[in-house]
Amino acid sequence: MQVPATFAYERADSVPHAIALLERYGPDARIVAGGHSLIPMMKLRLAQPEALIDINGLAGELGRVAIEREGEGEELAIGALVRHAELLDSTAATDLFPIFRDAERVIADPIVRNRGTVGGSLCQADPSEDLAAVFAALGATAVIQGPGGVRTVPIREFHRGPYETAVEPNELLIQLRVPVRPGTGSAYEKVERRVGDWPVAAAGAVLTVEDGVITSAGIGLTAVGAEGFHAPEAEELLTGRPPGAEAFAEAGRVAAEHCEPHADQRGPADYKRHLAAELTRRALTTAAGRI
Amino acid sequence: MSFGRMHRKEDARFIRGRGTYTDDVRLPGMLYGAILRSPHAHARIVSVDTGAAEAHPKVRAVITGRTLEGLGLAWMPTLSRDTQAVLATDKARFQGQEVAFVVAEDPYSARDALELIDVEYDPLDAVVDARRALDPDAPVIRDDLEGRTGNHIFDWEAGDRARTDALFERAEVTVAQDMIYPRVHPAPLETCGALADFDKVTGKLTVWCPTQAPHAHRTLYAMVAGLPEHKIRVISPDIGGGFGGKVGIYPGYVCAIVGSIVTGRPVKWMEDRSENLMSTAFARDYHMRGEIAATRDGRIQAIRVKVLADHGAFNGTAQPTKFPAGFFHVFSGSYDVEAAHCEVTGVYTNKAPGGVAYACSFRVTEAVYLVERMVDVLAAELGLDPAELRMRNLLRPEQFPYVSPTGWEYDSGDYPKALRLALDLVGYDKLRAEQADRRARGELMGIGISFFTEAVGAGPRKHMDILGLGMADGAELRVHPTGKAVLRVSCQSQGQGHETTFAQIVGQELGIPADDVEVVHGDTDQTPFGLGTYGSRSTPVSGAATALVARKVRDRARIVAAAMLEASPDDLEWAGGRWSVVGDPSAGKSLAEIALAAHSDLELPEGIEGHLDAATVYNPPNLTYPFGAYACVVDVDPGTGQVKVRRFVAVDDCGVRINPMIVEGQIHGGLADGVGMALMQVMAFDEDGNHLGASFMDYLLPTAMECPSWELGETVTPSPTHPIGAKGVGESATVGSPAAVVNAVVDALGPYGVRHADMPLTPANVWRAVQGRPFRTDLAIP
CATH class of the missing domain: 3.30.465.10 (Uridine Diphospho-n-acetylenolpyruvylglucosamine Reductase; domain 3)
Known part of the structure; x- marks a missing residue:
């Protein structure tokens, strides 16, 4: 049976109340909402907060x-x-x-x-x-x-x-x-080992196109060690260019170059880097098609 | 009258949440146990300080290896005649090994107190890679065994080496392939656990435990603990899945028993999910090299196999004692080969013990995977269609009963018929045409075939025993005066539906509705001796005992009916569920009428005591050999390596089907297992021996999303040795399906020249296979 260590429990009745409780319990308190990451960690005793402040009433x-x-x-x-x-x-x-x-x-x-x-x-x-x-x-x-x-x-x-x-x-x-913003399309592409798993890698793309030219490009990346979960170099590369397969493929390559993926049981680093490129390309393509 | 589809009698309680599992059992004054486990895969134990834990106000006992040493219980025998530490005394030998046991007033306090135990470890190098276990400089794991200087456990071989080698020397074509069947775990929904209640006054020990083999447990407790066997009662209540993982006795069971003896109160211990995955019986972990010798026109002549078997830190495989590699030597499979030979070497590693679990039919899983992969490797070498190659080599119906080159006597089969049916159902030729079209467009689609022969129903007692206990099963049948019956059997359902199917067997034999038969199982005080439910043996062995004990009742009923009809028993015939006078069916008596008469003042012939009750023991003359032909269709994304199982056709022949709905349910489950093993499930270990699959976030079970709508077909070839012609089926699909999925994926990757890739075929693994840079799936991904 997996059970957490002892902790105090408080139910917040307003945002200011939640903040007051955080102040009272200090840095070893944790906010709990859905609890789907925190509570499993507590049951495995990887996390042992002194207090949980429940904001589900807010x-x-x-x-x-x-x-x-x-x-x-x-x-x-x-x-x-x-x-x-x-x-x-x-x-x-x-x-x-x-x-x-x-x-x-x-x-x-x-x-x-x-x-x-x-x-x-x-x-x-x-x-x-x-x-x-x-x-x-x-x-x-x-x-x-x-x-x-x-x-x-x-x-x-x-x-x-x-x-x-x-x-x-x-x-x-x-x-x-x-x-x-008007003229915007967006998409998300994820590779997972099984439904419900964390991503091996995933990429999101948000494109705004005006007069046939990309005026704003957002590329988000996860699980591949992208700083700030995004790909500024690839975004810059796209801005001011017309959308197209070649541009998207190049953006994928640039995004992948700037990642620092680590090997784990979801895959080796080179595969994750490959996915960063491939999924960025796919997300951009789908996003452009949705404008 | 009684065979056929009927809803499971068990479902009424299961779907209402009214089942009773071990963790549902609560006794007055019950205490709770928790186990402290080693964080290290290999470490000397310098000291264990339990003072702070003992001072916890809710703690009633702290038991360590030293405590058990005093009782002579620190080590226990395994089912493979090795020993296993109950609680570690000298060393921890795998991550998650049991080190101390806390008994407390509630489960929370027991868990809290684990953190108060101070264990000083001296970490040692771990043996993680089975291929390095026999290196001269490998750390010796089992230095507790006298004279042990290495990690070698056994060498074992089967078949005719000289003949096989000679065929290889002369062969026109040979192929060879290394492959890993990685370590997996049955991961039942219900974890393991035990509630032990030792009554000091009566001296009786009662153990509630989800065991697949309650009688074997009772006898082993008697042998190990020295408790008198008649003072031990094992109750196996409803079980939430077993799959072979609940055959053996785990250290926690012994700890719960000792905890109850020490505290004088009932002690319940239930493991959590991570404990279950880390410490209870794993499955597979075979490193295999297969070779086939063949003619250029695709005639398979010989098969040769070398296996390195990773048995973990203690050799604890649960299988018939004379077969250290289980039934792996059935690896010549469904094919007419001249000779075959295998060598298996077992080694210790710093991993949990086990090896036979997860619906493997004592390693027929590994054997079928090996030969079915090898046949596809040969097909690729010869440029032959894999279905056609199989058709050319399958055993022919007239060859049965067939003695295989490694000594198995296959009972019955029509293999070409099953394969043809599978190919028809899947639309094989059309699929090959579609595949060619898609390949032209750069799309990856694959079709995989596997054909399996299972060997189940252990087994003839002169060949098969577990620790000296022959694998024969008893059955007792009592018929009440009103014609309702109670059947008592030794095997124990973990979801197989015995309460339904065994009642159907009695109903079929006695001409009464299955609903009129109550099946009692799982309680050693209530049932006759037998070896339990695993290796698909329940229907082949206990099911046969059930049919035979029902026939004994029927024979007794005949004598009573003769007295009722004032006729000679020889003049009666059994027809339409009644005994009647030959030629006069109107003068007949049903079982209910006969049962009442048997309990009445009717004057019975001399030699008949009255009543109809009977008992029997069934010692199977042979195993049963179910078989099947599977076809899987996959689509692979070349950019990401993701595999989608599009279709799966399964044609199974398990002889006579008692309840086709239950058979199909078991096949559905096994096919899902196959998708899981082929595509996602694995327990890998890093170089320090850390378990990389110790939760359901890391050890992936397939969901409905990964499974296509299964397409089933059947042929029926009755077993000639089984009284009702049935063969076991519980493991068929788990045994047969992984090869079909892997063959389909490898087929899809044909354009890249890929001939093999190891399970699980995760997206990363597939992508690396395409690149010709595969990684070891049993180790941490580098």
């Missing part, structure tokens, strides 16, 4: 998906407590950005997707996290709340390393914001 504050005006344009706002299944079911999100549908359909399994949350996935900061690549490709912004108020961090600066994020011990990720 769906009113953190559980919305909505398109909001932002200055001249619009942004898609996704609450940190939105469940994978809710994001998958949100046509507001998936019509604008099919990359969400592509990715959420291959994240874990329906049971995990019913509980696991968008914010939890990003804050866990697993080097193989699918949504890290998705939001990196989308150029999203993370909204973080702490005792001093709310601040924003570009998603590409959100992940500081394996299992490390920009969220301080007394802060809470509350929302992800994605800029909405």
